[in-house]
Amino acid sequence: MRPLEGACCFLLLMLVAEWLPGSSCADNPRYKKFLTQHRDDPKSNIKGPYCEGMMSKRGLTKPQCKQVNTFIHGSTKAIRAVCGKGGVPDGKLRRSKQHFKVTTCTLKGGSPRPPCKYKENTSPRYIVIACEGDWPVHYEEGRIVTVV
Numbered sequence: 001m002r003p004l005e006g007a008c009c010f011l012l013l014m015l016v017a018e019w020l021p022g023s024s025c026a027d028n029p030r031y032k033k034f035l036t037q038h039r040d041d042p043k044s045n046i047k048g049p050y051c052e053g054m055m056s057k058r059g060l061t062k063p064q065c066k067q068v069n070t071f072i073h074g075s076t077k078a079i080r081a082v083c084g085k086g087g088v089p090d091g092k093l094r095r096s097k098q099h100f101k102v103t104t105c106t107l108k109g110g111s112p113r114p115p116c117k118y119k120e121n122t123s124p125r126y127i128v129i130a131c132e133g134d135w136p137v138h139y140e141e142g143r144i145v146t147v148v
Helices: 003-019 029-038 050-057 076-081
Strands: 068-072 087-090 093-096 102-107 118-121 128-132 135-139
Touching: 029 068, 029 128, 029 135, 050 102, 050 118, 076 135
Parallel strands: none
Antiparallel strands: 068 102, 087 093, 093 128, 102 118, 128 135
């Protein structure tokens, strides 16, 4: 095979892989939003209180302070696995088989307008998420399944 033919074959394979269902997150904006809002791995080293810094950095304090948000300190591979063999059905949701390190930021009393002040909880827990096929698209904040 000539070098040009090999390059063309590789390019063709890459194009076909992009068109296969579930092969790329590029066509799933909800998955991208999920990662932006809920994944922080490894846990960022924020100057000052973690929750205030991360919530602001991720755009979760404008125009109002988000009431509750959880950051999962795990790889995208481990989180995505919950939508498959790494998770178990929990109604219409999926619960992870393994626990994750997470940080939940809960708005302290007062105004829902910035500057936002948050209480931080860092207990390990099983995560409960909604999936679209193989892609996590929603973190269920109301379902906290702690590790005992």
